[in-house]
Structures are given as C-alpha cells and as structure tokens.
Amino acid sequence: MQKTRLPVIDAMKGLGCMAIVFHHLAFYGPMSDVVHAAAPHLIDWLFNYARLAVQMFFVLAGYLVAAQIAPDGKVADISSWASLVWKRYKRLVVPFLFAVVLATLITALVRPWFHHSSLSAPPGLMQLLAHALLLQDLLHMEALSAGVWYVAIDLQLFAATVALTALAGYAPPSWRAGLPILIILLAAVSLWGINREPAYEDYAFYFFGAYGLGMLAYWSGRNLALGSLALLAMGVIALWLQYRNSVAVAFGTALLLSAIGRKDSLERWPSSRVLIWLGQRSYSIFLIHFGICVAFNAVWHALFTTGVWINAFGMLAAALASVATGALLYSHVESKRNVLGYNKATTALVAMITIALMIEALTQQPR
DSSP states (O other): OOOOOOOOHHHHHHHHHHHHHHHHHHHOSSSSHHHHTTTTTHHHHHHHTTTGGGHHHHHHHHHHHHHHHHSSSOOOOOOTTTHHHHHEEEEEEEEHHHHHHHHHHHHHEEEEEEEEEEETOOOOHHHHHHHHOOOOTTTTOOOOOOOOHHHHHHHHHHHHHHHHHHHHHTGGGGGGGGHHHHHHHHHHHHHHHHHGOGGGSGGGSSSSHHHHHHHHHHHHHTTTTHHHHHHHHHHHHHHHHHHHHHHHHHHHHHHHHHHHTTTGGGGGGGHHHHHHHHHHTTTHHHHHHHHHHHHHHHHHHHHHHOOOOOOOOHHHHHHHHHHHHHHHHHIIITSSSSSSSSHHHHHHHHHHHHHHHHHHHHHHHHH
C-alpha cells in the first residue's frame, strides 16, 4: 500500500487549519472589526477566502479513505464495516465533545458582559445530545461552536463510502473492480448538480464531489488510468458548468495529490517540522479554536475597544493560544484511547457541562 502519512499531507492540514482559525477570527470579530479599518483587504480576504481550506480537508479525507478501504480501486474485505464507522465516530466525537463543551463554558462565562453575534444561545440538554450524535444540523439546531458542521459531514461521507464499498462486495466477482466507476458517478452527480444547490449543504452528498476527487487522486497516483481521466473530466466539466471557488480549490488539491502520488521522492517533502507538527494536531486545533477566539475577543473588547495594533496583536495571540490549546487536546484526548469512562477526563467533561448550564441558568434569571 502507498504511504498515506506523507509529510505534504500533514503540511497541507497544518496550513489549512491555520487558515480556518484566521478566517473565524476575521469573520466573528470584534477585534477584526478594528483591524479592518487599517487592513481591509487582508481581513476581507480572510473573511471570504480562507474558509476554502475546508474543501482541501474534504479532498484529503477522500484520499485517505481510498488508501484505507480500497487502495487498488477494488472492493476490500470490509465485512466489519459497521465497526469501521463506529471507530471513525469515536475518533471524531471524543475530542469534539471536549472542544464543544469548552466553547459552551466560555460562552456562558463571557455572556453577561460580552454581547456579540458570535455567541450561541444558551443550550439545552437535547441540543447537547444532538451535538454528541453529530445530528445538530440535520435537526436544525444552532451550533455551539464554529466548524461543527464539518465534523458531522465528515462522518456522513465516511459512513456512506464504507457502506457503498460494503454493498459493492456483494456484486459478482467480475464486477467488484467497478468501485471507482460508482465513486465517479456519485462524485459527478454531486459536482455537476447537487453542489450547485446551497439548500443541500447539510447533507454529505453536497460535498461528495470533493471527497470523490480525493479518492480518484489516490487511485490515479497508483497509475489507475480511469482515475486520472475521471479526475480531469469531473473538475473541468464542473468548472465549465458553473465556476465555484470551492470546486477550484478541491480540483487543484486533487491534482496536486495525484502528482505527488506518482513521485516517490516527495514522500519526504516538505521537511518542515513545524508544518508536520501542526498537521498532526490540526483536527484538535480546528475543534478547539472557536472557544479560545471567543475568550480573546471578549477580553480584548473589554480592555481595548480601539487601537489597530493592539487588536492585531490580540488576533495573533488568539491564534497562538488556539494552537497551544489544540496541542493539549491532542496530547490528552485525541491521541489517547478510552478517554471516556470512569476517569479524570470524563469527570472534567461532566463538570464543565454542569458549570456551563448552571451559569446560563443563573444569568438568565430575571433580576
């Protein structure tokens, strides 16, 4: 099997993660509102374009899932497909819970004196349960943290791909090499049709085009001619039908991965330890940064309502604090097994939920 822990993938994750952090800092303010007066083009770029890094994440996820369950473009033995989905769910949701609960606690702490549109409404138990099951968007409940939709879509895409692969395993043996054709068809439907309708953004197949491009990028890197031709055709036709920046980023990422997959010499490139370190912790940083950014925005708004340089410093400090906190989440939660149970970590999680709900209840009482 081709190596999937390529340094370039970690580097792309690291850079993409930081793009999302700065996008949310620019999007939510109020620090960015002050900085915007002096650097409008930078803040506008972060506001409008840095979020496109999410498309790169979907392509990378498709690339890695192809390597995991069908590296040769054929149906692998995934008789335990349900356990694969359960394992993916646990990997995604455990650090997700800690990050969302921390964001909920921080929101409760700052709400009495920081009034801003970035703060979610006080949560209820059903809303917390919906987040734990990654169903908040499907149930039309307000998200308690930025980016939680991505985690839910990632699980949906993985589950759908594994289920399709498992079903393909029941086909006659001579047909089982047709998995790439099935992926091509579904990705084409997504890119050429579903992805052009924003009403479907809460559902996995809106993003399956980017995910499928990632899978085809892996297969084309293994000299699968069908994957290379389909990759080019799908991207070009999608952009011809309707140009979208999101599709352009996904298509470009897939082409880059396809080229890298053909160059064994690139398995050690880039050599930047910082980018690789960031990439390995990118999921935890992505999850936890929103709560940290809310805290910095609240404190800075209370202390520094004006001053471009001090607010620019606040944005940078919030980003660095997000990286540091994400590294802690990675070390103590994401990289550990059996985090939830009768232990200190679970006790801390329950305590944070309880304290947050108590603060919200107390501050919402009429005076």
